[in-house]
Amino acid sequence: MNLSIQKKLIAFSFCLVLLVGGSISLYSIHQGEKYLLSTFEKKSSDISKLIAESIVDDLYFLKVRELHHHLKLAQANPDISYIYVTDGSGAILSGVGTVAAQHDAEAFLNSVVFPAGSGWVSRTEGGVLKIGGPVRLGNQQWLGSVVIGFSLENVNRIVEESTRANLYLTLGCLAIGAVLAFVLARNSSRPILAMVGAAKRIGAGDLSARVDVNRSDELGTLGVAINQMADALLKSRIEIEALNRGLEQRVVERTAQLESANQALRQAEEKQRELVETVQAIVWEADAATGQFTFVSQAAENILGYPVERWLDEPSFWVSLIHPNDRAAAVEACLTTTTLGRENREFEYRAVAANGREVWLRNIVRVIKDEAGQPARLRGVMFDISKRKHAEEELRASLDELKALQEVSQTILTEENPRTGLERVLDKCLAATGFDLGTILHTARDGELIEVLAAYGYLDKDNIPRRSGKRHRIAATRFDACSIVDKVQEADGLSTLKREQAETALIVPIRSGSRPLGFLQLASRKPRKIAAEEIRLAEALSHQIGVAIQKMMLGEELKRNMERIAALYEINSSATSTLELQSVLRVLMEKIQSFLAYPALLVWLTNPDTGEIERAGCWNLDEEEWKGRNLGGVPTLVRQAVAEKTPVFVKNVQSDHAPPMLLSTANMDSFHILECRF
Structure with missing residues (x-):
């Protein structure tokens, strides 16, 4: 079967979406179940050891009543089904649970031999995780044993809910991915294959790719823009590689200093002995x-x-x-x-x-x-x-700081997805500085919040999104330099950090030269002192994050330009594939939103037979109301634009004396009138 390239691309996209989506879903379900069971077993083991440590005195002095009281308190944990404690001879001294649970515990203790290392054994039987181990005085004397049964009911319920949610999410993503693959593949066309190929090479990391520009229309302009963006990305990569080389040199120098200091310390110790x-x-x-x-x-x-x-x-x-x-x-x-x-x-x-x-x-x-x-x-x-x-410790901290900066630079340089790279950078930043949670905020030049680029460590994921607006812009101007907030709960603003129970915060501006790009927020849920070296590290990391944000902005600009190419192609296809005027106008008015930020559009056309200006169509307005209104002829400003062949701009629709009445009643603030020739 000889399929066209377009059909092959559609078929391949469908298969790829199904294969990758299905594989990721199955792997995610399997890993999620494995992780939940492992985490529950580790948590249960830690609880068992804490219980064993808490009853050492009771078992050593044979305080049966206090021992039973402690076991009852421990059973308040909803996951614990039963607890039984034996003395050194193996006889059950005390416990809480049913008769069947006691028999189950005795059978478990009789069937296991505690290893010499940790001394703890775990086994899953009949929906119960059984954990048993010795009760020792210190690390020497064996006082007895304890066996605890943990119910797996809650874990199994969570696994089932997680599996169901993953399946629903996967089905939705597969459906969306299939639709998007079909639409994108169908809209591909021969005139833009060269630009798409160059863009893919640039996106894959080949910054030497360029577009041959031999056109003077919009596609030619877009090709020039793609080349300029590739030059900017290449320049950014060269700067990051140069910074990496500098960091590596600093690591070597600090290592030599550490070795020299250790040698001096060893000599000093020898002298001390003498x-x-x-x-x-x-x-x-x-x-x-x-x-x-x-x-x-x-x-x-x-x-x-x-x-x-x-x-x-x-x-x-x-x-x-x-x-x-x-x-x-x-x-x-x-x-x-x-x-x-x-x-x-x-x-x-x-x-x-x-x-x-x-x-x-x-x-x-x-x-x-x-x-x-x-x-x-x-x-x-x-x-x-x-x-x-x-x-x-100071030398080791300096070395760790340099290593952290090198790892962050490498992540920014090699990560294809800048947003994923920012999440990894934030993770490394928290690990290096010891804070509990962090956020990377992207702002405009005036400080207005654009979006949250990365967040880590939040107890409530609903606290991550922020709403942009004047209030956030005013709050952002408070932190034009690196700032430490010692008592977050008592400070003005910072409502998100307050909801996350933060006590201490470090807020570092992110800049590219003198241009503000956003803020790096680091917070701890316990009061703490922030050392000077931690501030230096956070400022250095914020510089790296600024490079990553620039890389992301360039990538997103490339994506927007590709979307505009697709819109131009669809307009061109519509204009050449049909002679029906209204169809062409609908496509034109819909796709023009990709280039202009106006929410509504009105079109007047000159009748070639009569020379009169007539209403042809509108976008995002009530067309029947517009065409049915008696507007008293053609609006004066439309006639003015046609007669003078110059654009007309009205800043305030509501106060101007000559705007179209439909715009006045549709709560529009301003509009442009442009003359178009065909």
Whole structure:
């Protein structure tokens, strides 16, 4: 069968829409169900571990009544069907649930062996997720076991609703896509194939593509515009690549600085060991068996602020001043050194000083053995390495900042869809700065909101869209420079951030040179201090976002020009395919909206036989009322435009003495009268 190119394109578009749409739908349904079940299992596992930790004291002291009370409180979670706790011998000590649930829990505990690692086992049976694990005192003593049954009813309902919604959405998208594919393919024509091909190459990233302009009509003008846009995009890519090279060089330089700083710090530490008697360090000695300090130098009070007597009088004082997040590892390191009889051991941890500040310490421990070769005493030195740690953190933060900027630049350069690229850029921006939610707003030169280009982290998706208008334009003028809002809930405006429970916000203008393009909003739902380096990073990212917005604007201008080509072609096709005047006028009046922003159109034609000006047609107005009105002849301004062969512009229809009456009663503000010749 020899099909035309147009028919082949229609058939291919239909097949592609069906194949891609169906594949995406099936994959989305499968991944959504998998993600929901995985998330529910992880959430249930975390809840189970929290319950196990909360009943350690009750199980250890056999407080059955308090244990049962805690289990009843835990069952308030709507997803929990039952909870049963056993003692060390495996007998059920307490629980909440039906008799059948108890038998189910006993069967589960009898059929599993808890692994040595995490110690938790999960299994799905009969619509219930069963999670069991040990209850330990710390990380050592086994006190018993706990098994919890989580109902999968809500998860299955959510999966079913999500699947149904995806199917409906997919069917709708397939239908729309098929219709659009048919319309676009049918309207393709030979005179614009060269321009379409060039536009596709430019859209695919080949910015060397150009249109051969050998026409002087509207298509020729459009070809020149496409070439100009390609030149602008190529210039933008060159600028981004140059910026990338600069960022890479800065990463190399910062890496070299970090290595140099680390080398200097290592040399300083060696010097500290040699001059331990003269530097500010805590020299100590303790009993190897009990861990009780027998000597602590006076530097302990200078560094941490606690009197030396507390070190010597309180057996667990050293353990209590270690930061909670480092306590287990530090104690384990000290015990390992004593148990294995190692002569020297070094480890680092954070201690909490008397004034509440965190102090980084490096503890160098040496084991002193007795005549039998057994550990007798522990001697060591604790060095304050807070400055070194802070320097490492600052250098690491600088390196992370440069990497984030490089990743954002690469995303902007390689992403074909600028709007998708902006969403990825915003995601990276939030990850780099630690904010909870963010928004990229596109505004006009006067600050009036155009649209929300990207949003991330919103609890309520209905808060994302904004309405443009004077109020938003006035609000935008408040943030002509980078601004920090510490108390969002008490500040003027920012109603969207208030609804999202934001407490702290950073608002950064987005510019291209001196031209404003919009704003980058970053917000946190908890009060926080915004560091200077975070502001620098946000400003650098806003510059990258400005480049992405320019790229998007150029792409959308290209799309609008392509739509105008299609409109010109349809007008031309209508004019050449039919001799019926009204049909040509309807197509002309409909498609002219692609070029002019006027909402209504009136057409008068000169009768070739009589030379009189007659009403021919109107668009977006009541044609029967217009033609049926006795307007007292041809409006004066129409005659004026025909006679003088110049356009006539009326700024205020309602106050002008000579406009067509239909425009006066149709609430029109202004209009143009143009003379057309054929």
